[in-house]
Every structure is written in C-alpha cells, then in structure tokens.
Amino acid sequence: MRSGQLTAGTGRLAKFALRKDRIRLPVWLASITLSTWGIVLIFAEMYAEEAERQAVAATMLNPAVVAMIGPGYGLDNYTLGALTAQQLLLFTAIAVAIMSILLTAGHTCGEEEEGQLEMIRSLPVGRLANPISAAAVLTAASAVLTAVIGIGLRLFGIESMDLEGSLLYGAALGVTGLFFTAITILFAQLSDSVRGTVGLSFAFLIVTYLMRAAGDIGNEVLSYLSPLGLILRAEVYVSDYWWPIGLTAAAAALLFAAALLLNSRRDLGSGLLPQRAGRMHAGVLLRGPFGLAVRIQRTALIAWSAGLFVLGASYGSVLGDLEAYFANNAALLDMLPPGSGFTLAEQFVSLLMVVMAMISTIPVLITFLKLKGEEKKGRTSHVLTRSVPRGRLLLGYLLLSLLVSLGVQLLTVTGLWAVGNAVLEGAFSFTILFKASVIYLPAMWVMLGLAVLLLGWLPRRTGLAYFYLAYSFFVVYLGGMLQLPDWLAGLSPFDYVPRLPVEEYEAGSMTLLTFAALALTVTGMYGYRRRDIAD
Amino acid sequence: MAVLQTRQLVKKFGNLTALGGVDIEVKEGEVYGFIGPNGAGKSTTIRILLGMLKATSGEAEIFGKDVWKEAVELHKRVAYVPGDVNLWPNLTGGEVIDLFMNLRSRSSDGRREELIDRFNLDPAKKCGTYSKGNRQKVALIAAFASDADLYILDEPTSGLDPLMERVFQEYVREARAEGKSVLLSSHILSEVEKLCDRVGIIRKGEIIESGTLQELRHLTRTNFTVETKEVIPSLDSLPGVHDATLQGRTVSFQADASELDPILRYISGYGITRLESAPPTLEDLFMQHYEETGGDKR
CATH class of the missing domain: 3.30.70.920 (Lrp/AsnC effector binding domain/regulation of amino acid metabolism (RAM) domain)
Structure with missing residues (x-):
C-alpha cells in the first residue's frame, strides 16, 4: 500500500471532527482558560503582600503539600508568578489531560464502536486518517490553549509573570494535551471499547500523578519519568527551562508513531488485548432494575469512591500546616470572625465540608441520570416492556443515588479524619466531622430532586442539573471572595446548610431542604410515569 | 376473539401526526403481518401498544385491557422484540438473557439452553462485541424462552442470516401451533407471506388495506x-x-x-x-x- 493511501482524506476528516466538537471543544478550552485567569486574579488579590506569599512558601516545605501539588522552587523570593505556577499548573495540566483523553477517545474508538468509522472507512479514506485527524484536532486545541493562556497571563501585567514564563506556562499545558492525546490513541489500539480506552488512559493519568508524588518527595527519577512531573521541572516564572517541554513533546511523538504502527496492523473493531470469556449466567445481583443499575455503574462507582476518599485524605494532610500558615498571614487572620473561639483548623474544615459536599454531588447526579442515558441508548424499553412499572425503574436508580450520597459523604469524611487526625494528633473527633458532613445530605438531595424533576418533565434538559451544581459551586465557594451579593448564593441549596462545627445546627432549614427534595422528586416521578419514553 | 385491538389510534408529536387513526385487530392464535415502509408508523404503533408512548386519542387494548393503564400487568403475557436491539456493552449475552427473563414476573418455560443452541449464540461474550445479528438473537431468545401469550415482533429478523431466519420462522410457527398470537411487523415481504394469516398495510400513519392474503389477492x-x-x-x-x-x-x-x-x-x-x-x-x-x-x- 502506498503511503498516500494510508492517509487519504485526513484533512476532510479533521474538519468533520472539528465540526462535531464545535461546542464541546470550545467549552473545554474556555473553562480551562477562564478558570486559570480567574484564579490568577484571585491570587493577585489574596497574596499581594510579600509576607502572605512567604507564608505559602513555608507550606511548600511540607512533604504532604509537595506530594499533592508538586515541588517548591524559588521559595526565597516567592513571587506571584512562582506561587501561581506551583499552586495551579499541575491541576490545570490534569484538567487538560482529562480533556484530551475524553475527546480523543470519542474520536477514535467512540466512532469505531458506534459503527460510524466503518462507514467512513468504506469511503476513499486511508486507514490512518482517523487517528491522524483526531491527533490534528487535539494538537490544534493544544496550540490554541498554549497561545491563549500564555499571552493572556502576560496581559494581566503582573510584574513577575513575564512573556517567556507565561508562554512556557501555556506550553506546559499544551504539551500535556499532546502527550495524553498520543497515549489515548495508543490505548485505543489496545482496547476494543471506549470504556476500555478511557479506563486505561485514566489509570495511566493516575499512575503518572502518583509517580510524580512519590518522586517529588523521594527518588526524583520517578518524577522525570512522569509527564506531570516533567512539566513541573520547567520551573515556570523562576528558571524558565524549555527542555522539559521539548522532551515531553518528543515522547508524545514517539507514542503517536507507535499507535499508528499498531493501528495499521489490527482489524477494525478489535483490540490487541485479548477478550476474556464472560459469565454464561446472570449473578444473584442482576435480578431487577436496581441490580442492573448497580451492575452497569459498578466500575464508575468504585472509581468515584476511591477518588473521593483520596480527596478527603489529601485535604486532611494539609490540616497540620494551617496554624503556621494563618499565623504568618495577617490578612487571612483578619478574615476570620473575631473571638469565635474556634481553632483555625475547625474553621477550615467547615469550609472544606461544603466544597467536598458539592464535589460529592457529581457522582450522585451521574448515578441517577444514567437512567436518562439508558433511555437515549434505547435500553430502558428492554426493562419497561417486561412487567416492570416505570415507578419501580426510577426508584431503583433513586435508591442507588441515595446510597451513593451517603457513601461518598462517609468516605470523604473518613479520609479527612484519618489523615487529619494523624497530622493534628486527635484534634477532631470523628463524630464532629461526621455530623458536619452528613448535614449536607438534604442539600445534595435537593440537587438529586432537581435531576428527577428534569428527567420527568424536561428529559432533554437534564444537563441543567449539572449547570445548577456548577452555579452553586461558583456562588457558594467563590461568592464570598468575589464579594457577590448574598441573594446569588441564596439561590443554591448549599447556602442554607449550617457550617458545622463553626455554626450552630439548625433544624428548620434542614427540614425545609428535605421537603423541597421530596417535593421535587415526587413531581418528577409523576412526570416520568406519564410521559413518552423516547428511545 | 381479538387478542389485540386498536380503534382510531392517533399519535401526534407536536405538529407532526405520526398515526392518523390506526385500526388493527389480531385474533387469538393467528400471526398478523404488519407491513409498510420505513417511517409509515409501524414502530410508533407498537410502542403505543407496549405502553412506551401515550396515544393522543383512540383506543388500544390487549387481552381486553388498556395498553397504557395496565401496561405492567399486560407485559406479563406479552413478549417483545425490537428491530434495533441495543444492549449493555459490559454485560454478556447470557447475563442479559437471564436479566430479561428475571424482569418478567412470570416464570419461563426453561427453553433457554435449547434456544441458545438453536440460534447458535455464544452467551459468554460481552454484548459490546456482538454483531447486530447476535444482539437480535439475544432479544429473540429471551422472547421465545418466556411463556408469553402474545408476541410483538418489530422487524425481528433484521441482521439475521437466512439460516437463522429459518430458525426464527420455526419458532413463530410453533408459537401459533400452541394457540399463541403474533404481531409481526416487517418489510421483508417473503417472510410475511410465509408466516402470516392476515396482513395490514400501513402507509403514512393509516391502515390502507387489511385482510387475509387470499382476500387481498382477490382485490388485485x-x-x-x-x-x-x-x-x-x-x-x-x-x-x-x-x-x-x-x-x-x-x-x-x-x-x-x-x-x-x-x-x-x-x-x-x-x-x-x-x-x-x-x-x-x-x-x-x-x-x-x-x-x-x-x-x-x-
């Protein structure tokens, strides 16, 4: 086969891919860019004084912090640029990696799985056109990200954020995008499904994060082997090394070449990893709608549980540094209510609880709205045409979501308690933390109730539930910092929850939230039972 | 006796009229062929009969009961095979067949293994790896393994090879021999000709002709x-x-x-x-x- 044959039609396919991503891709890029810019502006406000920045620099000596966000550098003269790069770059890079994995998997094996690629390949299009066009789209996205973030950061006119450093910052993100695009295309050749590819890619992302964590506090070789560790070695805004960027880009190119080689060797629709033989019969769990709901979301639920436990634990790990951190920062101390009689750790925990509750609401919504995804894919009718009442189907998903809400709240608080107690030596009793956590359940149920309502009455707009959660996060978490009017936060259920242990328990608002959740759920169920099932 | 009957069934989606007064009647122990091209309203009619869609007006009854209000009770006696079977990619065919049988509250007559063998399906494979034909087989096996009185089959053989089509036809004949009724929607006319006692032709949401093949031939x-x-x-x-x-x-x-x-x-x-x-x-x-x-x- 001539080489031109292999790549024929790549350009048109890339254009087509861009068209399909005309909403998804800009939303991803805008979210990453805007949150970077927004946080930099917040940092500029919060850490305007050198003493405040040096307090942060002190935390960079704590191994737990280094394990979480990467190594400290330039700590003697901790400029705003150095602070931003150390606090923000790693997590932004992870967001870019997630974007690359999801978009690439959709373009490569997603289309293969749904049979669209088969139609495209039957046209005069080369075997390698699909992976190359996917890579081209993501490369363009990475380039845009590099330029927009890089130039944008410079335009803020912050002294310590010069043009070279800002471009390096953008390039570190861009090259992370390239690397994870290449690795996802490679995994797409090994696995025969989107789930498999995304699973492998995310597992790889987690491994690179953990390798970097271990490397940053121990044997540094591990950090150099991890792309996430490597880009931090650019020491953006301090030393401005470009070689880690070049090295990561070269690794991405090699991985991509390997993926193309594998692609040209395998059959369409098959993966190179062998298929295991599955069960011949359904297990005891797979008896009804509830068992089915559990079974098809099992892996996702395990992953979320593990992730949220780690999130709680990582917040717990910084509790020990709080006292030193706040003691050095007069500005932050002034923000705390005077004579409240609570320790800094307790105040910090009350803020953590609302953040963790909102993050934990994501898997609760995902678990319930799977029912909507099932309808869209034409699978609910399998259940409903077999003497299962609609109410029972919906209740199965609702029950699972409620269990998930309990489970995630318990897991995050257990992680926080276990690690927090180790560093603070028994400052918190589990009961206090547990209460502070479960008190958010009624607010989470209101979000769930909204999802039920949307499913029952506006099934095409179920995404609004996530939008409302994002809104809540924005106004409740950042509202105080951005000095937004109070009524904006008042539109979110999370605003009505007392911030234990700092605030007093209040039965009235809890009852109100629970009733609101119940009313939304019942109304939603009524709608679901009488509407058309559109699959 | 009519097992299934619709009278002036109308379904509108917004301004679009999908069904403009459909009358069909399936008698006990007969195979009724429901034919028409794509988009004529076959699947919409069937989805109303299954209680998935609510009719805008008109009546639809199975075993004398309203298909919308008593859907759950009716489904204990009805087996359905859709034309486009989407399954859970991470469950195996065997698991899905068991699940489908479990979801019916009536017990099945234990023909699962025989059917798997006849339809030549590997139940240990994940549904994600099945071809369209194999996914269709999963739905057919679950339907014929269940002890139903009425089979509603919506283009059930799309994707099956001729050999499997023949197996399918044998099971339909067997069901009829046991006095069961079948509503077979299809656009494979040779299949309908072989299997059906009566046919109804639907066009743009209206039944334009119905009767036995003999009667229809006489008109033409x-x-x-x-x-x-x-x-x-x-x-x-x-x-x-x-x-x-x-x-x-x-x-x-x-x-x-x-x-x-x-x-x-x-x-x-x-x-x-x-x-x-x-x-x-x-x-x-x-x-x-x-x-x-x-x-x-x-």
Whole structure:
C-alpha cells in the first residue's frame, strides 16, 4: 500500500471532527482558560503582600503539600508568578489531560464502536486518517490553549509573570494535551471499547500523578519519568527551562508513531488485548432494575469512591500546616470572625465540608441520570416492556443515588479524619466531622430532586442539573471572595446548610431542604410515569 | 376473539401526526403481518401498544385491557422484540438473557439452553462485541424462552442470516401451533407471506388495506403470460388490463380480478398456444397499493 493511501482524506476528516466538537471543544478550552485567569486574579488579590506569599512558601516545605501539588522552587523570593505556577499548573495540566483523553477517545474508538468509522472507512479514506485527524484536532486545541493562556497571563501585567514564563506556562499545558492525546490513541489500539480506552488512559493519568508524588518527595527519577512531573521541572516564572517541554513533546511523538504502527496492523473493531470469556449466567445481583443499575455503574462507582476518599485524605494532610500558615498571614487572620473561639483548623474544615459536599454531588447526579442515558441508548424499553412499572425503574436508580450520597459523604469524611487526625494528633473527633458532613445530605438531595424533576418533565434538559451544581459551586465557594451579593448564593441549596462545627445546627432549614427534595422528586416521578419514553 | 385491538389510534408529536387513526385487530392464535415502509408508523404503533408512548386519542387494548393503564400487568403475557436491539456493552449475552427473563414476573418455560443452541449464540461474550445479528438473537431468545401469550415482533429478523431466519420462522410457527398470537411487523415481504394469516398495510400513519392474503389477492391483479397463434390487437384498450408488454406473439400483462372473464374471452379468440398465470405476490400487492394511493399518482 502506498503511503498516500494510508492517509487519504485526513484533512476532510479533521474538519468533520472539528465540526462535531464545535461546542464541546470550545467549552473545554474556555473553562480551562477562564478558570486559570480567574484564579490568577484571585491570587493577585489574596497574596499581594510579600509576607502572605512567604507564608505559602513555608507550606511548600511540607512533604504532604509537595506530594499533592508538586515541588517548591524559588521559595526565597516567592513571587506571584512562582506561587501561581506551583499552586495551579499541575491541576490545570490534569484538567487538560482529562480533556484530551475524553475527546480523543470519542474520536477514535467512540466512532469505531458506534459503527460510524466503518462507514467512513468504506469511503476513499486511508486507514490512518482517523487517528491522524483526531491527533490534528487535539494538537490544534493544544496550540490554541498554549497561545491563549500564555499571552493572556502576560496581559494581566503582573510584574513577575513575564512573556517567556507565561508562554512556557501555556506550553506546559499544551504539551500535556499532546502527550495524553498520543497515549489515548495508543490505548485505543489496545482496547476494543471506549470504556476500555478511557479506563486505561485514566489509570495511566493516575499512575503518572502518583509517580510524580512519590518522586517529588523521594527518588526524583520517578518524577522525570512522569509527564506531570516533567512539566513541573520547567520551573515556570523562576528558571524558565524549555527542555522539559521539548522532551515531553518528543515522547508524545514517539507514542503517536507507535499507535499508528499498531493501528495499521489490527482489524477494525478489535483490540490487541485479548477478550476474556464472560459469565454464561446472570449473578444473584442482576435480578431487577436496581441490580442492573448497580451492575452497569459498578466500575464508575468504585472509581468515584476511591477518588473521593483520596480527596478527603489529601485535604486532611494539609490540616497540620494551617496554624503556621494563618499565623504568618495577617490578612487571612483578619478574615476570620473575631473571638469565635474556634481553632483555625475547625474553621477550615467547615469550609472544606461544603466544597467536598458539592464535589460529592457529581457522582450522585451521574448515578441517577444514567437512567436518562439508558433511555437515549434505547435500553430502558428492554426493562419497561417486561412487567416492570416505570415507578419501580426510577426508584431503583433513586435508591442507588441515595446510597451513593451517603457513601461518598462517609468516605470523604473518613479520609479527612484519618489523615487529619494523624497530622493534628486527635484534634477532631470523628463524630464532629461526621455530623458536619452528613448535614449536607438534604442539600445534595435537593440537587438529586432537581435531576428527577428534569428527567420527568424536561428529559432533554437534564444537563441543567449539572449547570445548577456548577452555579452553586461558583456562588457558594467563590461568592464570598468575589464579594457577590448574598441573594446569588441564596439561590443554591448549599447556602442554607449550617457550617458545622463553626455554626450552630439548625433544624428548620434542614427540614425545609428535605421537603423541597421530596417535593421535587415526587413531581418528577409523576412526570416520568406519564410521559413518552423516547428511545 | 381479538387478542389485540386498536380503534382510531392517533399519535401526534407536536405538529407532526405520526398515526392518523390506526385500526388493527389480531385474533387469538393467528400471526398478523404488519407491513409498510420505513417511517409509515409501524414502530410508533407498537410502542403505543407496549405502553412506551401515550396515544393522543383512540383506543388500544390487549387481552381486553388498556395498553397504557395496565401496561405492567399486560407485559406479563406479552413478549417483545425490537428491530434495533441495543444492549449493555459490559454485560454478556447470557447475563442479559437471564436479566430479561428475571424482569418478567412470570416464570419461563426453561427453553433457554435449547434456544441458545438453536440460534447458535455464544452467551459468554460481552454484548459490546456482538454483531447486530447476535444482539437480535439475544432479544429473540429471551422472547421465545418466556411463556408469553402474545408476541410483538418489530422487524425481528433484521441482521439475521437466512439460516437463522429459518430458525426464527420455526419458532413463530410453533408459537401459533400452541394457540399463541403474533404481531409481526416487517418489510421483508417473503417472510410475511410465509408466516402470516392476515396482513395490514400501513402507509403514512393509516391502515390502507387489511385482510387475509387470499382476500387481498382477490382485490388485485393476476399476472398472465400468453402466447397466441395470431397477434392480439389493442389489448391495452381493454378495461382491467395493465402493463401489457408484447414480444412477438407473446404478451405479458396484469389483469384485474373483476375483469378476468371478458379479458380471457377476448384473448381466446386469437388461438392460445400457451397460458401461464400467477397470483400476485405480496410484493406486487404492496407496490400496487403504494403506487395507487401514493401522493404521486401516475
């Protein structure tokens, strides 16, 4: 086969891919860019004084912090640029990696799985056109990200954020995008499904994060082997090394070449990893709608549980540094209510609880709205045409979501308690933390109730539930910092929850939230039972 | 006795009228063929019968019960196979078959293994790796393994190979022999011709013809090929003669059933040396109905 044959039609396919991503891709890029810019502006406000920045620099000596966000550098003269790069770059890079994995998997094996690629390949299009066009789209996205973030950061006119450093910052993100695009295309050749590819890619992302964590506090070789560790070695805004960027880009190119080689060797629709033989019969769990709901979301639920436990634990790990951190920062101390009689750790925990509750609401919504995804894919009718009442189907998903809400709240608080107690030596009793956590359940149920309502009455707009959660996060978490009017936060259920242990328990608002959740759920169920099932 | 009956069934999606008054009746122990091209309203009718869609107006009953209000109770006696079977990619075929059987509260008659064997399905494979035909088999096995009184089959053989189509036909005949009823929606007319006792033709959301194949044939034309000693003049101008083509002394044409007698008298005057006649196939019937009642009348 001539080489031109292999790549024929790549350009048109890339254009087509861009068209399909005309909403998804800009939303991803805008979210990453805007949150970077927004946080930099917040940092500029919060850490305007050198003493405040040096307090942060002190935390960079704590191994737990280094394990979480990467190594400290330039700590003697901790400029705003150095602070931003150390606090923000790693997590932004992870967001870019997630974007690359999801978009690439959709373009490569997603289309293969749904049979669209088969139609495209039957046209005069080369075997390698699909992976190359996917890579081209993501490369363009990475380039845009590099330029927009890089130039944008410079335009803020912050002294310590010069043009070279800002471009390096953008390039570190861009090259992370390239690397994870290449690795996802490679995994797409090994696995025969989107789930498999995304699973492998995310597992790889987690491994690179953990390798970097271990490397940053121990044997540094591990950090150099991890792309996430490597880009931090650019020491953006301090030393401005470009070689880690070049090295990561070269690794991405090699991985991509390997993926193309594998692609040209395998059959369409098959993966190179062998298929295991599955069960011949359904297990005891797979008896009804509830068992089915559990079974098809099992892996996702395990992953979320593990992730949220780690999130709680990582917040717990910084509790020990709080006292030193706040003691050095007069500005932050002034923000705390005077004579409240609570320790800094307790105040910090009350803020953590609302953040963790909102993050934990994501898997609760995902678990319930799977029912909507099932309808869209034409699978609910399998259940409903077999003497299962609609109410029972919906209740199965609702029950699972409620269990998930309990489970995630318990897991995050257990992680926080276990690690927090180790560093603070028994400052918190589990009961206090547990209460502070479960008190958010009624607010989470209101979000769930909204999802039920949307499913029952506006099934095409179920995404609004996530939008409302994002809104809540924005106004409740950042509202105080951005000095937004109070009524904006008042539109979110999370605003009505007392911030234990700092605030007093209040039965009235809890009852109100629970009733609101119940009313939304019942109304939603009524709608679901009488509407058309559109699959 | 009617097992399934709809009266003036109307379904509107916003401004679009998908069904404009559909009447069908399936009697006990018969196979009813529900035919029509894509988009004519077959699946919409079936989804109303299954309680997935709510009819805008009209009545639909199965075993004398309302299909919307008593859906759950009815589904204990109804087995359904959709034309496009989407399954959970991470469950195996065997697991899905068991799940489907578990979801019916009635016990099944334990033919699972026999059916898996007859349809030649590997139940240990994940559904994500199945071809369309194999996914179809999963739904068919679950349906025939269940002890249903009415089978609602919506283009059930799309994606099956001819060998498996034959297995399918055997199971449909077996079900009928046991006194069960079948609503078979299809656009594979040879299949309908083989299996169905009665057919209904749907077009743009309305039933335009229904009855036994015999009855329908009677309403329509018979194909003739005639060879005569002398050339037959002006056959075309005779009432009831259609599409006459002359090749030498051989003429092929279609004749309306009502005009058969005068046509045959006329041509016998020219000395018939060979005469072949064939009843119209279902395809002829179908095409004829669509051509005559279609928007673009010729």
